[in-house]
């Protein structure tokens with residue numbers, strides 16, 4: 624195939640996620656915890672534009688504090704591009720332009736979305752033709768949430784969160800997200816959970832080595848019923864996130880007073896996700912939170928995973 628067959632630039636969009644349910648079990652020797660989680664991809668996106676280049680470079684826009692996003696190998700999108708090149712024997716490089724909308728260190732998998740988008744974009748740009756299975760494998764090596772950002776929709780994640788099974792979800796769920804200017808460190812929140820469990824005797828037994836998602840969560844999703852889902856949303860990382868950032872409790876209470884069915888810390892936080900009964904109510908909740916000075920966004924899920932917008 625001639626080089627002319629490959630595009631000069633590829634634009635890929637990947638979604639942020641909410642953990643509708645997140646159960647955390649024991650910490651394994653590799654530092655990762657056993658999880659049982661339900662991800663839902665929501666309509667807040669990262670855009671990655673990949674352009675052919677001799678070297679690997681990165682630019683980022685859409686963030687209030689540019690210093691909060693590394694432009695070197697600490698950046699997951701950069702690591703994704705290099706991993707794909709190594710895995711396929713590709714010898715050129717790429718410039719990745721990342722346009723961020725998902726909050727940085729917000730518990731919504733923004734960095735994972737960048738990595739998933741970079742994999743899909745570079746694969747199309749370089750014509751490396753990775754199979755979906757191989758793509759999933761590389762994604763899982765980059766981070767526990769990266770495979771979900773590739774697949775999108777609603778899915779159950781077990782293992783480290785990277786073993787995915789699609790979950791049936793009927794209709795659309797309306798969420799209001801309240802973001803915070805200052806992020807939280809995911810490893811720090813997991814460690815805080817371990818310390819809290821050890822100190823408080825919060826668990827009668829040792830944390831389990833493998834966990835399941837409660838059937839009630841799957842039934843609520845399948846029924847497309849926000850009331851049932853609101854009743855069983857849960858996050859084991861909420862306690863350590865609240866210990867680290869007690870003001871999140873005020874945000875949860877404000878959203879409930881404004882009319883949300885339920886509010887939960889998303890992933891390791893600090894973003895708070897409110898489930899609302901209808902799009903109209905979500906709009907009202909968003910307005911009310913914005914009037915009281917919060918940064919509130921109305922999104923919906925499920926939406927698809929990383930996909931090519933143009934090439």
Ligand code: C5P
Pocket residue numbers: 654655656657658765766767768782783784809810811813
């Ligand atoms: O895989 P990812 O880079 O998203 O994980 C970030 C950190 O979150 C890990 O280094 C680990 O501290 C924590 N983590 C965990 N157990 C998981 C997923 C993440 O302890 N299943």
